[in-house]
Amino acid sequence: MSVTVLVGGQWGDEGKGKVIDLLADSVNMVIRSQGGNNAGHTVVTGGKEHRFHLIPSGILYPETLCVIGHGVVVDPKAFLLELDELQSGGIPARNLVISERAHMVMPYHPVLDQLGEEMRGDDRLGTTWRGIGPAYEDKVRRIGFRIGDLQKPAFLEKKLRFVLRLKNESLTRLYNAEPFNEKEILDEYLGYAERIDPYIRDIYPLIQDALNDGKKILLEGAQGVMLDIDLGTYPYVTSSSPTAGGACTGSGIPPSRITRTVGVFKAYTTRVGYGPFPTELTDALGDQLREVGAEYGTTTGRARRVGWFDAAVSRYAVATNGIDAMVLTKVDVLDEFETLKICTGYLSKGEYWDHPMANISHLKHVEPIYEEFPGWMSPTRECRRYEDLPAACRTYIERVGELCGASVNVVSVGPDREHTLVRTPLLD
Numbered sequence: 418m419s420v421t422v423l424v425g426g427q428w429g430d431e432g433k434g435k436v437i438d439l440l441a442d443s444v445n446m447v448i449r450s451q452g453g454n455n456a457g458h459t460v461v462t463g464g465k466e467h468r469f470h471l472i473p474s475g476i477l478y479p480e481t482l483c484v485i486g487h488g489v490v491v492d493p494k495a496f497l498l499e500l501d502e503l504q505s506g507g508i509p510a511r512n513l514v515i516s517e518r519a520h521m522v523m524p525y526h527p528v529l530d531q532l533g534e535e536m537r538g539d540d541r542l543g544t545t546w547r548g549i550g551p552a553y554e555d556k557v558r559r560i561g562f563r564i565g566d567l568q569k570p571a572f573l574e575k576k577l578r579f580v581l582r583l584k585n586e587s588l589t590r591l592y593n594a595e596p597f598n599e600k601e602i603l604d605e606y607l608g609y610a611e612r613i614d615p616y617i618r619d620i621y622p623l624i625q626d627a628l629n630d631g632k633k634i635l636l637e638g639a640q641g642v643m644l645d646i647d648l649g650t651y652p653y654v655t656s657s658s659p660t661a662g663g664a665c666t667g668s669g670i671p672p673s674r675i676t677r678t679v680g681v682f683k684a685y686t687t688r689v690g691y692g693p694f695p696t697e698l699t700d701a702l703g704d705q706l707r708e709v710g711a712e713y714g715t716t717t718g719r720a721r722r723v724g725w726f727d728a729a730v731s732r733y734a735v736a737t738n739g740i741d742a743m744v745l746t747k748v749d750v751l752d753e754f755e756t757l758k759i760c761t762g763y764l765s766k767g768e769y770w771d772h773p774m775a776n777i778s779h780l781k782h783v784e785p786i787y788e789e790f791p792g793w794m795s796p797t798r799e800c801r802r803y804e805d806l807p808a809a810c811r812t813y814i815e816r817v818g819e820l821c822g823a824s825v826n827v828v829s830v831g832p833d834r835e836h837t838l839v840r841t842p843l844l845d
């Protein structure tokens with residue numbers, strides 16, 4: 418038996434999709450445990466690109482059971498669109514189940530997400546407008562709808578009557594927006610129910626059997642540690658827990674069963690949306706990094722903010738998640754930079770910090786302490802073994818591992834599976 422948790426170690430988009438795809442055909446089950454269709458995970462196989470938002474990135478392997486766990490918020494419309502796209506591309510996705518306990522994004526959630534952002538004005542977060550925050554709010558407020566409710570039309574109708582009163586009250590009074598119609602929502606969701614029904618399962622026995630039968634399980638994290646509702650740069654975070662702890666609650670796998678936690682990190686840093694970013698580059702060098710790295714969002718197409726690798730952030734991610742293996746992606750993007758920098762810690766009001774502080778106005782104004790490295794100025798994309806990388810590149814990678822307190826076991830030098838250098842295998 419092995420249970421591997423994979424988390425993003427920065428602000429998301431570290432290349433988790435690629436790594437999940439690499440491992441998915443060697444495991445029996447891939448479970449998504451949090452987030453929703455705010456995520457965008459890219460998998461490139463044989464030059465063909467797939468983008469996953471809700472469906473686990475292991476779906477390309479028919480022998481691997483893909484589970485949408487109960488920590489995920491599922492927009493049924495987005496889910497069916499993604500499923501249709503896969504099926505019309507020749508991937509039947511029969512190996513897919515959704516926990517009956519997973520909450521649903523309702524039609525008013527994306528609307529409230531966008532209206533809430535507009536009302537915040539200059540303090541907006543830069544959310545994906547997918548309704549993620551409002552859906553988790555309702556879950557915690559205990560007025561959410563779960564996927565299993567699709568199988569209970571009378572319950573759905575009764576509860577919707579009550580919940581919609583609350584929602585329409587804020588829509589019309591607070592935001593001066595159009596109210597939602599109960600019957601329209603009911604018809605729409607009962608239409609989805611027919612198609613989603615075959616995928617709905619009680620995942621408890623499935624997962625317990627897998628654990629007890631010694632199966633290999635991979636937990637696919639979405640977002641990243643710095644977007645975590647508790648550990649991240651609050652309030653500039655998402656509304657779930659993209660950490661190893663969140664993987665346990667979102668799937669029902671106990672912490673004692675986790676055998677390894679893999680952290681995926683980009684060789685530099687990116688972030689979409691607002692919030693502090695100590696190593697951000699807002700100059701021509703930043704533009705170069707964004708262009709070479711094609712740093713435009715998978716979900717919203719927004720330009721990602723870019724900056725140097727921040728070891729203060731990454732060591733915090735390693736420590737709070739128990740990351741015992743790091744994957745460093747997009748190393749090839751740094752091929753043409755003469756000088757590279759790694760931030761080792763911060764100075765804030767004359768004081769040294771080895772990790773990001775909770776106070777985000779302080780974090781916004783820290784002075785990063787940098788170590789400089791000569792660039793390797795040669796292409797790495799065609800390297801197939803770690804030893805083939807230029808010496809300066811290996812020095813950079815090894816220093817990243819040293820500063821973060823974990824070893825870099827896998828290095829990625831391109832989007833495709835073959836652009837992967839394995840120093841130590843991630844799975845036993």
Ligand code: GDP
Pocket residue numbers: 425429430431432433434435456457458459460461710715746747748749750829830831832836
């Ligand atoms: P995720 O959300 O963590 O799965 O990451 P995204 O898919 O949103 O963004 C990562 C992007 O980088 C995708 O377009 C990947 O195809 C691409 N990518 C992944 N690894 C590498 C790499 O090593 N080099 C390059 N150049 N691109 C990569």
Ligand code: IMO
Pocket residue numbers: 425428429430431455456457458542543544545546547548549550638639640641644653654655656688689690691715
């Ligand atoms: P993957 O899984 C990068 C960011 C949004 C915004 C903040 C809150 O592809 O790494 P939300 O819509 O979640 O309420 O937005 O979180 N965000 C991501 N950034 N990658 C993601 O997912 C993200 N999911 C949410 O840009 O700043």
Ligand code: MG
Pocket residue numbers: 429430431456457458459715
């Ligand atoms: Mg992404």
